Amino acid sequence: MINESSYWKKELYSSFLTIAKFRQLKVTKEQSFVNVEKALMIGAFIIRKLDDAEKIPPNFLERKVTLDFSRSKGTIVDHMNWHKLDNHYDFDKIVKIEKDWRFIINQFIHSFTFFFSYDSANKIDGFLINSDKTKKEALFFLPLENLLTFFLTVSEGTITSASSYRQTIKDKNGIIKPGEMKLKNATYSYSSRFDIEKEITETLKGNIYKRGSDEI
16 A cells, blocks of 8 residues: 555656656666666556555556557567567567557566667667567557656646545345445646646657656
8 A cells, every 4th residue: 555655656757767868878788778677667566556556546547558569470489589579570560559558557567578669869769568468469669758758647746636436345145235435536736837748848859857846
């Protein structure tokens, strides 16, 4: 259970910062890649825990984004050959597929295949990912812009109003009884100065978003 979410959101912002800074590095070291891997996994885990603890609106992880989808060729993918992407996935027939953020963050938490993708300027522009459960089906490409947007959307907001309801359950005799309280909906608010589209655009250019002293 998470009691005070602001500390977790601060850590999520740190993950955002690590990934955003990596895009601007002139020289990358092995430790730099490790730092990004950790930031992605820790950030994904934080978001899932915030959702479990009802510290973000209940529909946040239902938001969908479009990913590139490369189908499996039916080969065996294991720890010895996972890096041979062309052997396992069909990059000649890349299609678009919509997935929600609950699915996406689980690809990072349970990641199996994981590669960095770069644009024509040799800057990171996304990630090639799948999990231990989806490795036999496909490889997904998640744009960096989408990842940074979601991390920042979660880290910089706070619930300012909410309503909950009590679930009802049936026991083995069919008698209806009160169950757990669940968050029904919530308003997630941001600083009046916070413009997510602008901040992400500037971050990708190198003007990385920085929290003010009065931020969460």
